[in-house]
Amino acid sequence: MSTSVTDTTTQVIQPRPTLPPRTRAPRVVRANRVIIGLIGLLLLLAGAAGLAAGFGVFGSAFRTHVVIPARVSRYAAQHAWFWPALAAFTFVVALLALWWLIAQFRTNRLREIDLRPGGRDGLTYLNGKAVTDAVEEEIESYRGVSRARARLSGTPTYPRMTLVVTLDGRVGAGEIRQRVEDQAIRHARSALGVDAVPTRIDLVLPRRTRRDVR
Amino acid sequence: MRVFDRIVAIILSIVLFGLGVLTTVEVIWTKGLGHSGHLVLPYESPNRYLHQHVWDSTPVRVISAIVAAVGLILLLLELKPRRPGLLTMSGSTAGVVTGISRRSLGHALSRVATSVAGVAEAKTRVRRRRAKVRARTRLRDPGDLEQRLRRELTDALDALHLTRPPRLRLTLSHREERE
Numbered sequence: 001m002s003t004s005v006t007d008t009t010t011q012v013i014q015p016r017p018t019l020p021p022r023t024r025a026p027r028v029v030r031a032n033r034v035i036i037g038l039i040g041l042l043l044l045l046a047g048a049a050g051l052a053a054g055f056g057v058f059g060s061a062f063r064t065h066v067v068i069p070a071r072v073s074r075y076a077a078q079h080a081w082f083w084p085a086l087a088a089f090t091f092v093v094a095l096l097a098l099w100w101l102i103a104q105f106r107t108n109r110l111r112e113i114d115l116r117p118g119g120r121d122g123l124t125y126l127n128g129k130a131v132t133d134a135v136e137e138e139i140e141s142y143r144g145v146s147r148a149r150a151r152l153s154g155t156p157t158y159p160r161m162t163l164v165v166t167l168d169g170r171v172g173a174g175e176i177r178q179r180v181e182d183q184a185i186r187h188a189r190s191a192l193g194v195d196a197v198p199t200r201i202d203l204v205l206p207r208r209t210r211r212d213v214r
Numbered sequence: 215m216r217v218f219d220r221i222v223a224i225i226l227s228i229v230l231f232g233l234g235v236l237t238t239v240e241v242i243w244t245k246g247l248g249h250s251g252h253l254v255l256p257y258e259s260p261n262r263y264l265h266q267h268v269w270d271s272t273p274v275r276v277i278s279a280i281v282a283a284v285g286l287i288l289l290l291l292e293l294k295p296r297r298p299g300l301l302t303m304s305g306s307t308a309g310v311v312t313g314i315s316r317r318s319l320g321h322a323l324s325r326v327a328t329s330v331a332g333v334a335e336a337k338t339r340v341r342r343r344r345a346k347v348r349a350r351t352r353l354r355d356p357g358d359l360e361q362r363l364r365r366e367l368t369d370a371l372d373a374l375h376l377t378r379p380p381r382l383r384l385t386l387s388h389r390e391e392r393e
Contacts, residue, residue: 017378018342019300019313023216032219033292039226040288047282053269054278063270070265087241094234101227104220169325173314174303174373181307199310202300205318209325 022162022202024107035100114156115193128152128159131191138184139163144171146206154198161188161199169209177201222288298342302377314374316340323347326370332359333386345371345380351388360386 023029056063076082113131115124132150139148147166154160163184167176180201189197236255243253252258267274300313314322320338327336327349336349347367351359364384371379 014304014377015302015311017302018298019302019311021216021296021299029216029219032216032223036219036222036226036288037292040285040290040292043281043285044289045285047278047280047285050269050278051275051282054271054275056270064268066266066268067264067274068261073265083241083245087238087246090234090237090241092234094231094238097227097230097234100223101231104224104227172373173322174375177303177305177312181305181310185307185310196309201310201312203303203312203314203318205314205322205325207321207325209329 019200019202022164022200024109025103026108028103028106031100031103108153110152110154110156110159112156113152113159113192125156126192131188132161134191135161135163135184135188138187139165139180142171142176142179144168144176159192159194159197161185161197163199163201164204165201166204167206169206173203173205177203218291301380304375304377314376316342319345319374319380322374323367323370326366327363330359330363330366332356333363340380343378343380344383346383346385348385348387351386353388356386356388360384 020026052058053062053065110128112125113128115126132152135150136148139145139150144167145165146168147164149164151162152159153162163180165176165180167173185197185199189195240252240255240257243249244251269275298316300315301319303312303314305312317340320340323338323340323345324336324347327333327338327347332351332353333349334352336347338348339346349363353359363386364382367382367384371382
Protein backbone atom coordinates (compact mmCIF):
# COMPACT_ATOMS: atom_id res chain seq x y z
CA MET A 1 0.00 0.00 0.00
CA SER A 2 2.86 2.37 0.70
CA THR A 3 6.54 2.67 0.08
CA SER A 4 8.94 4.20 2.52
CA VAL A 5 11.87 6.53 2.04
CA THR A 6 14.27 6.61 4.95
CA ASP A 7 16.67 9.37 5.89
CA THR A 8 19.17 9.41 8.75
CA THR A 9 16.75 10.68 11.42
CA THR A 10 13.10 9.78 10.83
CA GLN A 11 11.26 7.46 8.56
CA VAL A 12 9.03 9.30 6.11
CA ILE A 13 6.27 7.21 4.65
CA GLN A 14 5.22 8.13 1.14
CA PRO A 15 1.77 6.73 0.43
CA ARG A 16 0.17 6.67 -2.99
CA PRO A 17 -0.43 10.22 -4.31
CA THR A 18 -4.21 9.90 -4.15
CA LEU A 19 -6.79 8.14 -1.99
CA PRO A 20 -10.10 6.94 -3.41
CA PRO A 21 -13.19 8.79 -2.13
CA ARG A 22 -14.57 7.57 1.19
CA THR A 23 -17.47 5.15 0.96
CA ARG A 24 -19.63 3.09 3.32
CA ALA A 25 -19.53 0.00 1.11
CA PRO A 26 -16.67 -0.17 -1.42
CA ARG A 27 -17.73 -3.59 -2.75
CA VAL A 28 -21.27 -2.38 -3.48
CA VAL A 29 -19.88 0.67 -5.29
CA ARG A 30 -17.75 -1.59 -7.50
CA ALA A 31 -20.62 -4.06 -8.04
CA ASN A 32 -22.98 -1.23 -9.04
CA ARG A 33 -20.50 0.04 -11.58
CA VAL A 34 -20.00 -3.40 -13.14
CA ILE A 35 -23.70 -4.41 -13.16
CA ILE A 36 -24.98 -1.08 -14.51
CA GLY A 37 -22.23 -1.15 -17.14
CA LEU A 38 -23.24 -4.69 -18.19
CA ILE A 39 -26.94 -3.75 -18.33
CA GLY A 40 -25.96 -0.72 -20.43
CA LEU A 41 -23.95 -2.96 -22.77
CA LEU A 42 -26.87 -5.41 -23.11
CA LEU A 43 -29.33 -2.59 -23.87
CA LEU A 44 -26.91 -1.07 -26.37
CA LEU A 45 -26.43 -4.38 -28.17
CA ALA A 46 -30.18 -5.15 -28.18
CA GLY A 47 -31.08 -1.67 -29.45
CA ALA A 48 -28.31 -1.69 -32.07
CA ALA A 49 -29.42 -5.15 -33.26
CA GLY A 50 -33.02 -3.88 -33.57
CA LEU A 51 -31.86 -0.86 -35.57
CA ALA A 52 -29.60 -3.03 -37.74
CA ALA A 53 -32.52 -5.38 -38.45
CA GLY A 54 -34.78 -2.43 -39.23
CA PHE A 55 -32.30 -0.89 -41.68
CA GLY A 56 -31.64 -4.16 -43.49
CA VAL A 57 -28.14 -4.93 -42.21
CA PHE A 58 -29.19 -8.60 -41.76
CA GLY A 59 -30.62 -8.72 -45.28
CA SER A 60 -33.47 -6.89 -46.99
CA ALA A 61 -35.83 -9.85 -46.43
CA PHE A 62 -35.25 -9.84 -42.66
CA ARG A 63 -36.40 -6.24 -42.24
CA THR A 64 -39.93 -7.26 -43.28
CA HIS A 65 -40.08 -10.06 -40.70
CA VAL A 66 -42.24 -9.52 -37.65
CA VAL A 67 -40.30 -9.00 -34.41
CA ILE A 68 -41.54 -12.29 -32.89
CA PRO A 69 -42.28 -14.68 -35.78
CA ALA A 70 -44.85 -17.47 -35.48
CA ARG A 71 -42.12 -20.13 -35.45
CA VAL A 72 -40.95 -18.88 -32.05
CA SER A 73 -44.45 -19.48 -30.65
CA ARG A 74 -44.52 -22.89 -32.32
CA TYR A 75 -41.11 -23.77 -30.89
CA ALA A 76 -42.31 -22.87 -27.38
CA ALA A 77 -45.47 -24.91 -27.82
CA GLN A 78 -43.59 -27.99 -29.16
CA HIS A 79 -40.96 -28.15 -26.39
CA ALA A 80 -42.20 -29.01 -22.93
CA TRP A 81 -39.07 -27.66 -21.20
CA PHE A 82 -39.42 -24.13 -22.65
CA TRP A 83 -41.91 -22.60 -20.20
CA PRO A 84 -40.45 -24.19 -17.01
CA ALA A 85 -36.99 -23.03 -18.16
CA LEU A 86 -38.31 -19.50 -18.74
CA ALA A 87 -39.98 -19.49 -15.30
CA ALA A 88 -36.75 -20.72 -13.67
CA PHE A 89 -34.69 -18.09 -15.51
CA THR A 90 -36.98 -15.19 -14.55
CA PHE A 91 -37.08 -16.45 -10.95
CA VAL A 92 -33.27 -16.43 -10.81
CA VAL A 93 -33.27 -12.91 -12.29
CA ALA A 94 -35.73 -11.85 -9.56
CA LEU A 95 -33.53 -13.35 -6.82
CA LEU A 96 -30.39 -11.67 -8.18
CA ALA A 97 -32.26 -8.35 -8.41
CA LEU A 98 -33.42 -8.75 -4.81
CA TRP A 99 -29.82 -9.42 -3.68
CA TRP A 100 -28.70 -6.33 -5.60
CA LEU A 101 -31.44 -4.22 -3.99
CA ILE A 102 -30.60 -5.39 -0.44
CA ALA A 103 -26.89 -4.74 -1.09
CA GLN A 104 -27.63 -1.03 -1.60
CA PHE A 105 -28.43 -0.68 2.09
CA ARG A 106 -25.35 -2.51 3.38
CA THR A 107 -22.54 -0.79 5.21
CA ASN A 108 -19.11 -2.00 6.23
CA ARG A 109 -19.41 -0.33 9.65
CA LEU A 110 -18.02 -2.51 12.42
CA ARG A 111 -20.19 -2.65 15.53
CA GLU A 112 -18.06 -4.91 17.73
CA ILE A 113 -14.38 -5.65 18.03
CA ASP A 114 -13.13 -9.04 19.15
CA LEU A 115 -10.60 -8.27 21.88
CA ARG A 116 -9.53 -11.87 22.43
CA PRO A 117 -9.78 -13.68 19.11
CA GLY A 118 -9.64 -17.42 19.65
CA GLY A 119 -9.80 -17.02 23.45
CA ARG A 120 -10.29 -20.44 25.06
CA ASP A 121 -11.79 -19.11 28.28
CA GLY A 122 -14.47 -16.95 26.75
CA LEU A 123 -15.09 -14.17 24.32
CA THR A 124 -14.58 -10.46 24.93
CA TYR A 125 -16.12 -7.91 22.64
CA LEU A 126 -15.72 -4.16 22.70
CA ASN A 127 -18.50 -1.93 21.45
CA GLY A 128 -17.18 -0.13 18.35
CA LYS A 129 -19.19 3.02 19.15
CA ALA A 130 -17.47 3.32 22.51
CA VAL A 131 -14.10 3.46 20.73
CA THR A 132 -15.21 5.88 18.01
CA ASP A 133 -16.96 8.17 20.50
CA ALA A 134 -13.80 8.35 22.62
CA VAL A 135 -11.62 9.05 19.58
CA GLU A 136 -14.00 11.76 18.34
CA GLU A 137 -14.13 13.37 21.76
CA GLU A 138 -10.35 13.39 22.08
CA ILE A 139 -9.72 14.88 18.63
CA GLU A 140 -12.45 17.52 19.05
CA SER A 141 -10.67 18.66 22.21
CA TYR A 142 -7.59 19.65 20.17
CA ARG A 143 -7.17 23.33 19.40
CA GLY A 144 -7.69 23.85 15.70
CA VAL A 145 -10.30 21.08 15.28
CA SER A 146 -13.95 21.99 14.89
CA ARG A 147 -15.37 18.50 14.30
CA ALA A 148 -14.22 14.90 14.23
CA ARG A 149 -16.00 11.78 13.03
CA ALA A 150 -14.65 8.26 13.45
CA ARG A 151 -15.89 4.93 12.16
CA LEU A 152 -14.61 1.41 12.28
CA SER A 153 -14.79 -1.03 9.41
CA GLY A 154 -13.12 -4.32 8.51
CA THR A 155 -13.58 -7.45 10.61
CA PRO A 156 -13.94 -7.87 14.42
CA THR A 157 -10.39 -9.26 14.56
CA TYR A 158 -8.86 -6.84 12.04
CA PRO A 159 -10.53 -3.45 12.45
CA ARG A 160 -9.77 -0.41 10.33
CA MET A 161 -10.48 3.16 11.30
CA THR A 162 -11.56 6.13 9.21
CA LEU A 163 -11.36 9.63 10.67
CA VAL A 164 -12.84 12.76 9.17
CA VAL A 165 -11.32 15.74 10.93
CA THR A 166 -12.63 19.21 10.15
CA LEU A 167 -10.15 21.95 11.01
CA ASP A 168 -10.96 25.54 11.89
CA GLY A 169 -7.78 27.07 10.46
CA ARG A 170 -6.17 28.19 13.73
CA VAL A 171 -3.61 25.37 13.67
CA GLY A 172 -1.79 23.98 10.65
CA ALA A 173 -3.00 20.75 9.05
CA GLY A 174 0.42 19.10 9.46
CA GLU A 175 0.44 19.80 13.19
CA ILE A 176 -3.08 18.44 13.68
CA ARG A 177 -2.28 15.35 11.63
CA GLN A 178 0.80 14.68 13.75
CA ARG A 179 -1.17 15.10 16.97
CA VAL A 180 -3.93 12.75 15.78
CA GLU A 181 -1.34 10.12 14.85
CA ASP A 182 0.73 10.50 18.02
CA GLN A 183 -2.13 10.71 20.51
CA ALA A 184 -5.62 9.76 19.34
CA ILE A 185 -4.62 6.80 17.17
CA ARG A 186 -2.13 5.58 19.76
CA HIS A 187 -4.83 5.69 22.44
CA ALA A 188 -7.27 3.85 20.15
CA ARG A 189 -4.68 1.13 19.52
CA SER A 190 -4.09 0.84 23.21
CA ALA A 191 -7.85 0.55 23.89
CA LEU A 192 -8.17 -2.13 21.24
CA GLY A 193 -5.12 -3.96 22.53
CA VAL A 194 -3.47 -4.13 19.11
CA ASP A 195 -0.17 -2.87 17.74
CA ALA A 196 -1.65 -1.38 14.60
CA VAL A 197 -5.03 -0.23 13.34
CA PRO A 198 -4.87 0.71 9.67
CA THR A 199 -6.24 4.26 9.71
CA ARG A 200 -7.34 6.72 7.11
CA ILE A 201 -7.54 10.39 8.08
CA ASP A 202 -9.48 12.77 5.84
CA LEU A 203 -8.66 16.35 6.74
CA VAL A 204 -11.25 18.98 5.86
CA LEU A 205 -9.72 22.44 5.68
CA PRO A 206 -11.95 25.49 6.20
CA ARG A 207 -12.62 28.39 3.85
CA ARG A 208 -12.21 30.89 6.69
CA THR A 209 -10.12 30.85 9.84
CA ARG A 210 -12.05 30.74 13.08
CA ARG A 211 -11.11 33.60 15.39
CA ASP A 212 -10.05 32.94 18.97
CA VAL A 213 -12.62 34.28 21.42
CA ARG A 214 -11.14 35.62 24.63
CA MET B 215 -21.42 9.43 -9.36
CA ARG B 216 -21.63 6.93 -6.51
CA VAL B 217 -24.96 8.43 -5.49
CA PHE B 218 -26.18 8.38 -9.10
CA ASP B 219 -25.10 4.73 -9.40
CA ARG B 220 -26.91 3.87 -6.18
CA ILE B 221 -30.14 5.52 -7.36
CA VAL B 222 -29.92 3.78 -10.76
CA ALA B 223 -29.14 0.47 -8.99
CA ILE B 224 -32.20 0.80 -6.72
CA ILE B 225 -34.49 1.64 -9.67
CA LEU B 226 -33.11 -1.13 -11.91
CA SER B 227 -33.15 -3.76 -9.17
CA ILE B 228 -36.78 -2.98 -8.28
CA VAL B 229 -37.79 -3.12 -11.96
CA LEU B 230 -35.90 -6.39 -12.56
CA PHE B 231 -37.23 -7.94 -9.36
CA GLY B 232 -40.82 -6.97 -10.23
CA LEU B 233 -40.57 -8.19 -13.81
CA GLY B 234 -38.84 -11.41 -12.73
CA VAL B 235 -41.46 -12.27 -10.12
CA LEU B 236 -44.43 -11.30 -12.30
CA THR B 237 -43.14 -13.22 -15.32
CA THR B 238 -42.56 -16.31 -13.17
CA VAL B 239 -46.06 -16.01 -11.72
CA GLU B 240 -47.64 -15.54 -15.15
CA VAL B 241 -45.83 -18.58 -16.62
CA ILE B 242 -46.97 -20.75 -13.68
CA TRP B 243 -50.50 -19.30 -13.89
CA THR B 244 -51.02 -19.90 -17.59
CA LYS B 245 -48.74 -22.83 -18.45
CA GLY B 246 -48.57 -24.64 -15.13
CA LEU B 247 -52.12 -24.20 -13.85
CA GLY B 248 -53.71 -23.93 -17.30
CA HIS B 249 -55.56 -20.64 -16.84
CA SER B 250 -56.26 -18.45 -19.84
CA GLY B 251 -55.31 -14.80 -19.76
CA HIS B 252 -53.01 -12.96 -17.40
CA LEU B 253 -53.11 -12.87 -13.61
CA VAL B 254 -51.33 -9.56 -12.88
CA LEU B 255 -49.09 -8.62 -15.81
CA PRO B 256 -51.12 -7.73 -18.93
CA TYR B 257 -48.69 -9.23 -21.44
CA GLU B 258 -51.21 -9.99 -24.23
CA SER B 259 -51.12 -6.52 -25.77
CA PRO B 260 -47.30 -6.17 -26.11
CA ASN B 261 -47.14 -9.82 -27.25
CA ARG B 262 -49.70 -9.12 -30.00
CA TYR B 263 -47.83 -5.94 -30.94
CA LEU B 264 -44.52 -7.79 -31.39
CA HIS B 265 -46.25 -10.50 -33.46
CA GLN B 266 -47.74 -7.90 -35.81
CA HIS B 267 -44.97 -5.30 -36.33
CA VAL B 268 -42.01 -5.81 -38.64
CA TRP B 269 -38.44 -4.73 -37.96
CA ASP B 270 -38.47 -1.78 -40.35
CA SER B 271 -41.66 -0.25 -38.93
CA THR B 272 -41.13 3.19 -37.43
CA PRO B 273 -42.27 2.31 -33.87
CA VAL B 274 -39.86 -0.65 -33.69
CA ARG B 275 -36.98 1.50 -35.00
CA VAL B 276 -37.80 4.27 -32.50
CA ILE B 277 -37.98 1.81 -29.59
CA SER B 278 -34.69 0.21 -30.71
CA ALA B 279 -33.03 3.64 -30.94
CA ILE B 280 -34.26 4.59 -27.43
CA VAL B 281 -33.03 1.28 -25.97
CA ALA B 282 -29.64 1.69 -27.67
CA ALA B 283 -29.34 5.31 -26.50
CA VAL B 284 -30.17 4.44 -22.88
CA GLY B 285 -27.66 1.56 -23.00
CA LEU B 286 -24.97 3.78 -24.51
CA ILE B 287 -25.50 6.48 -21.87
CA LEU B 288 -25.31 3.95 -19.01
CA LEU B 289 -22.23 2.29 -20.48
CA LEU B 290 -20.38 5.58 -21.07
CA LEU B 291 -21.23 6.85 -17.58
CA GLU B 292 -19.81 3.71 -16.01
CA LEU B 293 -16.71 3.64 -18.23
CA LYS B 294 -15.93 7.29 -17.53
CA PRO B 295 -12.91 7.54 -15.22
CA ARG B 296 -13.87 8.57 -11.71
CA ARG B 297 -12.66 11.90 -10.40
CA PRO B 298 -9.37 11.62 -8.56
CA GLY B 299 -9.80 11.22 -4.84
CA LEU B 300 -7.95 12.88 -2.02
CA LEU B 301 -4.35 14.09 -2.19
CA THR B 302 -2.26 12.23 0.38
CA MET B 303 0.21 13.65 2.87
CA SER B 304 3.56 12.07 3.69
CA GLY B 305 3.51 10.68 7.20
CA SER B 306 5.66 9.09 9.83
CA THR B 307 3.30 6.46 11.24
CA ALA B 308 3.03 3.13 9.45
CA GLY B 309 -0.53 2.14 8.61
CA VAL B 310 -1.88 5.69 8.73
CA VAL B 311 -2.77 7.50 5.51
CA THR B 312 -3.87 11.11 5.57
CA GLY B 313 -5.69 12.77 2.69
CA ILE B 314 -6.98 16.20 1.81
CA SER B 315 -9.67 16.77 -0.78
CA ARG B 316 -8.87 19.10 -3.65
CA ARG B 317 -11.72 21.33 -2.53
CA SER B 318 -10.22 21.58 0.95
CA LEU B 319 -6.82 22.39 -0.49
CA GLY B 320 -8.46 25.08 -2.61
CA HIS B 321 -10.08 26.58 0.51
CA ALA B 322 -6.73 26.56 2.32
CA LEU B 323 -4.88 28.25 -0.55
CA SER B 324 -7.63 30.87 -0.97
CA ARG B 325 -7.47 31.55 2.75
CA VAL B 326 -3.68 31.98 2.64
CA ALA B 327 -3.92 34.23 -0.41
CA THR B 328 -6.53 36.57 1.12
CA SER B 329 -4.50 36.78 4.33
CA VAL B 330 -1.67 38.46 2.41
CA ALA B 331 -1.87 42.24 2.79
CA GLY B 332 -3.05 43.82 -0.44
CA VAL B 333 -5.01 40.83 -1.79
CA ALA B 334 -8.72 41.65 -2.03
CA GLU B 335 -9.98 38.24 -3.09
CA ALA B 336 -8.72 34.91 -4.35
CA LYS B 337 -10.22 31.94 -6.11
CA THR B 338 -8.50 28.59 -6.30
CA ARG B 339 -9.07 25.57 -8.45
CA VAL B 340 -7.12 22.44 -7.67
CA ARG B 341 -6.69 19.67 -10.19
CA ARG B 342 -4.79 16.44 -9.75
CA ARG B 343 -1.43 18.05 -10.66
CA ARG B 344 -2.06 21.76 -10.70
CA ALA B 345 -3.38 24.39 -8.30
CA LYS B 346 -4.55 27.53 -10.06
CA VAL B 347 -4.88 30.58 -7.82
CA ARG B 348 -6.46 33.72 -9.23
CA ALA B 349 -5.99 36.63 -6.86
CA ARG B 350 -7.11 40.23 -7.22
CA THR B 351 -5.75 43.35 -5.59
CA ARG B 352 -7.15 46.86 -5.38
CA LEU B 353 -3.68 48.38 -5.27
CA ARG B 354 -2.77 50.60 -8.21
CA ASP B 355 0.86 49.58 -7.84
CA PRO B 356 1.11 46.03 -6.47
CA GLY B 357 4.89 46.21 -6.22
CA ASP B 358 6.28 42.88 -5.08
CA LEU B 359 2.87 41.56 -4.05
CA GLU B 360 2.98 38.74 -6.56
CA GLN B 361 6.32 37.49 -5.22
CA ARG B 362 5.10 37.69 -1.61
CA LEU B 363 1.88 35.94 -2.49
CA ARG B 364 3.69 33.18 -4.37
CA ARG B 365 6.06 32.70 -1.42
CA GLU B 366 3.16 32.42 1.05
CA LEU B 367 1.28 29.96 -1.15
CA THR B 368 4.40 27.86 -1.74
CA ASP B 369 5.10 27.79 2.01
CA ALA B 370 1.50 26.75 2.69
CA LEU B 371 1.73 23.93 0.15
CA ASP B 372 5.09 22.80 1.56
CA ALA B 373 3.68 22.79 5.10
CA LEU B 374 1.07 20.22 4.06
CA HIS B 375 3.79 17.70 3.07
CA LEU B 376 1.73 16.37 0.19
CA THR B 377 3.08 13.21 -1.42
CA ARG B 378 2.74 14.82 -4.82
CA PRO B 379 2.08 18.53 -4.38
CA PRO B 380 0.24 20.16 -7.28
CA ARG B 381 2.17 22.73 -9.30
CA LEU B 382 1.22 26.27 -8.33
CA ARG B 383 -0.05 28.60 -11.00
CA LEU B 384 -0.69 32.13 -9.78
CA THR B 385 -2.45 34.94 -11.59
CA LEU B 386 -2.61 38.33 -9.89
CA SER B 387 -4.81 40.97 -11.44
CA HIS B 388 -4.88 44.55 -10.23
CA ARG B 389 -7.09 47.54 -10.79
CA GLU B 390 -5.30 48.83 -13.85
CA GLU B 391 -5.89 45.55 -15.67
CA ARG B 392 -9.62 45.75 -15.09
CA GLU B 393 -9.95 49.24 -16.58
